[in-house]
Amino acid sequence: MSIERRHQVFVSSTYEDLREERHEVIQALLELDCIPAGMELFPATNEDQWSLIKRVIDECDYYIIIVGGRYGSIGPQGISYTEQEYRYALDTGKPIIAFLHKTPANITAGKTESNAESKVLLEQFRSLAQQKMCKYWETSAELGSVVSRSLVRLIKTHPMPGWVRADKAADSLAAEEVLRLRKVIDDLKEKLNKSLIELPEGVSNLAQGDEDFPVTFEFNCDKDYEPWTFTRTIKISWNEIFEDAGSLMLDGISDNKFKEILNKIVETDYRDSGEADNDEHLKGFVNLRNFTIYWRDEQTIKFQLKALALIEYHSELSKWKLTPHGSSVLVKLRAIPKGYFDNNDEADVTSEVSACNEIGELETSKI
Structure with a gap:
């Protein structure tokens, strides 16, 4: 019995410079019946911000990161919060796709780093992201299309549990469990019947047959x-x-x-x-x-x-x-x-x- 699942996807990026791109990505995820998760969607909470981010990443099935012309604010660890999220997803073994701007030199000046140190860190971060699965984009519309195709393939090659409606999960899981247990019972019966008609262990040394x-x-x-x-x-x-x-x-x-x-x-x-x-x-x-x-x-x-x-x-x-x-x-x-x-x-x-x-x-x- 097939069970309908929805996958939760964490969308990570700098924010102000990639508003339009994030909108396209989130729209693409919704069209794929996925559940997008990102900082702009988080409710106000008294929970420590980094603890909340880690918990949400843990609950997600997939992690995607969008890299444009900015590196982002640098946190206490000496790297941007965006890179910190990426490294956490990497360390926890989350399936990841990075979407890197194809030609950073063509990005408008208002959406690029002016700080020399941040530029160096951005290049290092791009190099890090390119070591895993990555795709390239030029425009926000192109990004949405690339995300759709890439995520469909990732779901096929790296299937994850996803989320299931509670009212459907019970019946579906019960049916799956019944089928699994039925197979276990059939296998055990087959082994039992086979063991019953075969010569038991230790009997070969006893007098028998034509003796x-x-x-x-x-x-x-x-x-x-x-x-x-x-x-x-x-x-x-x-x-x-x-x-x-x-x-x-x-x-x-x-x-x-x-x-x-x-x-x-x-x-x-x-x-x-x-x-x-x-x-x-x-x-x-x-x-x-x-x-x-x-x-x-x-x-x-x-x-x-x-x-x-x-x-x-x-x-x-x-x-x-x-x-x-x-x-x-x-x-x-x-x-x-x-x-x-x-x-x-x-x-x-x-x-x-x-x-x-x-x-x-x-x-x-x-x-």
Whole structure:
């Protein structure tokens, strides 16, 4: 939203010899919707004159000085009040344009310095003003035109705050602030979302991915109608564990459900691996059942997945749920790549679907 501003411009010069020129400059500023400020416009005040001048210069956006044929009255500092104003604006970093008479020799005698010392000081002051941006003029009418063009360019190259009507400032500034804060919020949201799905710092040193974890469990079976309990250990990768368990955490699962899932993962992997069939100690045993992961390994799996920022525990729901990072990782693990079924025979696909179905039975059996 564009906000209309008016710029205040301090007009500095000697006075009596440049009355007509000052009038043209002030008229030009008004036509540019600028607010002119100069000594002839100051109200009567008890404030120290120099303090007032400095305060007004500070409040102005731009400073212009008109130099004709006179140097002006010399103050206590040994320079004219006009030069003192100029040097103050220079020291405070105010954008400045000096407008110097093009041919001082053509100025009428009544508007030039008769004092030799003042003439020298005037030349030195002109040299000082020429070190910054300056323009030249011959007549008062020409001066008004030069000021208009020069100030328009200065405003473009050195934009300043300006003044705004109080009734318009509130709405405009509020709208600008809303847009600024909205951009800040959007940037922060983008950074937050990016940080949530990226691998957190410090995780790279933890066991993860295709690295195997030895899981210890026990199960029951029968021989000659007598129940037996065996303890075994099987290696399962972290990706396998998370791929199977994470897919059931979309809506969150309880601690007990988490344990049931891990038990089913252990059972499925143990049966599919063929270790049960090749175990000499299990010859003659039937009805393998009640697969139960050791409590310590169950806790290790939970907190390892939590440390990897894949899952988190919501105490208010008493459930384990996927984190945004975990959801991103799970999608990559479970999504089927292009051409997958062209590169896998039917037996492999059937086996994988069967394994997924066995894990999913934990959910459907409760319905």
